[in-house]
Amino acid sequence: xSNSSDAVIRISNMNKWYGQxxxxxxxxxxxxxxxxxxxxxxxGSGKSTMIRCINRLEEFQQGALQVNGIxxxxxxxxxxxxxxxxxxxxxxxxLFPHLTILENLTLGQVWVQKKPKAEAxxxxxxxxxxxxxxxxxNKYPGQLSGGQQQRVAIARSLxxxxxxxxxxEPTSALDPEMVKEVLDVMVELAxxxxxxxxxxHEMGFAKKVADxxxxxxxxxxxxxxTPDEFFGNPQTDRLQLFLxxxxxx
Amino acid sequence: MTANSVPSKIFxxxxxxxxxxxxxxxxxxxxxxxxxxxxxxxxxxxxxxGVGSVLPAMLDWVxxxxxxxxxxxxxxxxxxxxxxFINAWSQQLFYGTYPAEExxxxxxxxxxxxxxxxxxxxxxxxxxxxxDIALLLLFPLVAVVIMDGRLLGLQYVSTDHWGGFTxxxxxxxxxxxxxxxxxxxxxxxxxxxxxPMIRSICVVLIEFFRGVPILALFFMGSVMLPLFFPEGTTxxxxxxxxxxxxxxxxxxxxxxxxxxxxAIPKGQYEAADSxxxxxxxxxxxxxxxxxxxxxxxxxxxxxxxxxxNTTFLLIIGVPEVLNTAQSAxxxxxxxxxxxxxxxxxxxxxxxxxCFGMSMVSNxxxxxxxxxxx
Ligand SMILES: Nc1ncnc2c1ncn2[C@@H]1O[C@H](COP(=O)(O)OP(=O)(O)OP(=O)(O)O)[C@@H](O)[C@H]1O
Ligand SMILES: [Mg+2]
Numbered sequence: 001x002s003n004s005s006d007a008v009i010r011i012s013n014m015n016k017w018y019g020q021x022x023x024x025x026x027x028x029x030x031x032x033x034x035x036x037x038x039x040x041x042x043x044g045s046g047k048s049t050m051i052r053c054i055n056r057l058e059e060f061q062q063g064a065l066q067v068n069g070i071x072x073x074x075x076x077x078x079x080x081x082x083x084x085x086x087x088x089x090x091x092x093x094x095l096f097p098h099l100t101i102l103e104n105l106t107l108g109q110v111w112v113q114k115k116p117k118a119e120a121x122x123x124x125x126x127x128x129x130x131x132x133x134x135x136x137x138n139k140y141p142g143q144l145s146g147g148q149q150q151r152v153a154i155a156r157s158l159x160x161x162x163x164x165x166x167x168x169e170p171t172s173a174l175d176p177e178m179v180k181e182v183l184d185v186m187v188e189l190a191x192x193x194x195x196x197x198x199x200x201h202e203m204g205f206a207k208k209v210a211d212x213x214x215x216x217x218x219x220x221x222x223x224x225x226t227p228d229e230f231f232g233n234p235q236t237d238r239l240q241l242f243l244x245x246x247x248x249x
Numbered sequence: 250m251t252a253n254s255v256p257s258k259i260f261x262x263x264x265x266x267x268x269x270x271x272x273x274x275x276x277x278x279x280x281x282x283x284x285x286x287x288x289x290x291x292x293x294x295x296x297x298x299g300v301g302s303v304l305p306a307m308l309d310w311v312x313x314x315x316x317x318x319x320x321x322x323x324x325x326x327x328x329x330x331x332x333x334f335i336n337a338w339s340q341q342l343f344y345g346t347y348p349a350e351e352x353x354x355x356x357x358x359x360x361x362x363x364x365x366x367x368x369x370x371x372x373x374x375x376x377x378x379x380x381d382i383a384l385l386l387l388f389p390l391v392a393v394v395i396m397d398g399r400l401l402g403l404q405y406v407s408t409d410h411w412g413g414f415t416x417x418x419x420x421x422x423x424x425x426x427x428x429x430x431x432x433x434x435x436x437x438x439x440x441x442x443x444x445p446m447i448r449s450i451c452v453v454l455i456e457f458f459r460g461v462p463i464l465a466l467f468f469m470g471s472v473m474l475p476l477f478f479p480e481g482t483t484x485x486x487x488x489x490x491x492x493x494x495x496x497x498x499x500x501x502x503x504x505x506x507x508x509x510x511x512a513i514p515k516g517q518y519e520a521a522d523s524x525x526x527x528x529x530x531x532x533x534x535x536x537x538x539x540x541x542x543x544x545x546x547x548x549x550x551x552x553x554x555x556x557x558n559t560t561f562l563l564i565i566g567v568p569e570v571l572n573t574a575q576s577a578x579x580x581x582x583x584x585x586x587x588x589x590x591x592x593x594x595x596x597x598x599x600x601x602x603c604f605g606m607s608m609v610s611n612x613x614x615x616x617x618x619x620x621x622x
Contacts, residue, residue, distance in 0.1 A: 055523055088523040090516055096539075153520075160525065
């Protein structure tokens with residue numbers, strides 16, 4: 001466990017209920033700067049809910065969460081400050097369909113960061129080049145393939161200069177041949193030292209970049225370990241069962 | 250390929266099939282669309298007979314035996330329609346009793362209106378949002394100033410003389426322009442979960458203005474509303490019906506937007522939130538454009554309804570086009586019963602406008618469609 005003082009995300013005893021349903025049970029997790037964490041687990045185990053709590057797309061009822069030293073409380077100032085530091089990439093891309101790719105990337109910069117438009121566009125083009133899609137800048141999201149859209153979504157998040165990136169199954173809505181182009185971008189990002197929390201079932205990606213892999217089941221963190229130990233020497237029956245099911249595919 | 254590997258089979262030609270029924274051209278089209286099955290055949294024949302028995306007489310009345318030229322009742326010599334009547338009264342039908350030498354002001358307003366309403370089509374993409382909104386909100390003010398004339402040092406024309414078809418058009422346009430944003434605010438209020446008070450107020454407003462017939466609203470506007478104003482203030486009757494129209498429009502638009510809001514996936518809000526956009530930024534920059542886009546057909550339908558409903562103002566004595574037509578019909582120089590001509594003409598003019606609106610909105614829809622490759 002990394003309880004060191006340089007944690008950028010501290011989750012302690014976090015609990016969340018949907019009505020009677022206990023989705024998150026006593027979650028404890030510290031993430032160090034630059035650490036890459038992969039979260040996996042069966043469907044409905046609360047993976048999305050947990051990472052969505054980190055940028056307040058979901059609220060939790062008990063426990064505490066700190067991002068970059070900022071306490072997650074109801075105060076809109078804190079929420080805004082945390083969202084500034086945290087970028088998120090979704091399963092279904094969630095690009096804005098009425099804006100061009102370039103406008104998707106500049107919207108946040110211009111309205112949230114109050115940057116001049118030219119500066120925002122320059123940065124947007126820089127990131128579009130990095131995700132190898134600069135030639136599509138003036139198209140609309142509906143005109144791009146799924147893999148291209150997801151790369152745009154990653155670039156859109158990066159434009160906001162986040163310190164932490166959250167990924168919620170970024171490749172599971174993609175056709176198999178497009179998964180690699182998105183994973184390549186994510187690997188590159190990991191190599192540059194971005195702090196990443198990634199919900200994914202791409203085990204190859206986990207082995208390659210993760211510092212820690214976390215297994216969630218029924219709202220609990222059941223097991224966490226280095227990728228080698230996690231895949232090579234699973235401790236709990238639940239994880240063994242899960243891995244055998246995932247690896248069958 | 251398999252034929253080569255089975256040489257034992259002997260080729261025996263089949264008898265030629267009959268030539269296929271022609272699948273293109275007029276005959277084929279009629280066969281496919283008008284005579285496919287006994288039911289459609291009967292329907293088609295019935296319609297042909299029905300139209301055939303009415304159309305010749307109608308064409309005869311409208312065109313062949315109609316009188317077109319002239320200026321007075323005496324010129325109506327034909328046995329058909331007397332279009333001379335429309336001719337003679339055309340200025341009143343279009344401009345009401347606005348002074349003839351000042352009619353250019355109305356024309357300017359109409360041209361301005363056409364320009365402003367079509368702005369989304371001709372404005373360059375990067376200017377569209379800001380300039381368009383500014384133009385739209387400025388137009389009602391500018392139109393009123395031009396029509397009234399006092400501020401510009403022109404001849405003052407009181408609202409009693411604003412009338413005719415152009416008045417219907419502008420009243421509808423101006424009510425649309427103000428009713429659309431107001432309706433959006435009401436729809437937002439109705440969606441609000443954190444402010445129950447505002448939510449209830451919006452629900453009541455929307456349901457009231459959608460639930461009460463527009464005629465009743467007009468009567469309330471012209472008769473009841475003055476009771477609520479402080480003693481001694483007189484609020485122009487036109488202003489009162491205008492307010493009614495705006496609120497009526499807002500009620501309907503709020504409902505249209507509600508459907509639009511439901512079509513926006515949750516992910517759009519989440520993406521906007523995760524970028525750090527505020528509530529109003531998300532609403533105006535991300536959600537509103539998409540709501541308008543999906544609601545476009547319904548917005549147009551509501552606009553057409555509002556436009557046609559302006560003729561109800563006849564009942565409370567506002568000199569809109571039908572009212573003007575009725576005074577023309579009652580004019581002592583034209584007591585011959587030209588009601589058919591008058592109403593057919595008014596109907597035709599309305600139809601032309603509504604059809605034009607459909608065309609424009611189709612164009613806008615195609616332009617807004619960002620999924621095309
Ligand atoms: N808004 C909601 N109301 C009630 N229950 C919900 C809501 N959202 C999620 N849940 C429930 O919470 C549980 C956890 O959901 P979550 O989306 O976090 O699972 P997940 O681990 O991400 O699953 P998946 O792999 O399918 O994405 C599920 O059982 C789900 O049914
Ligand atoms: Mg999920």
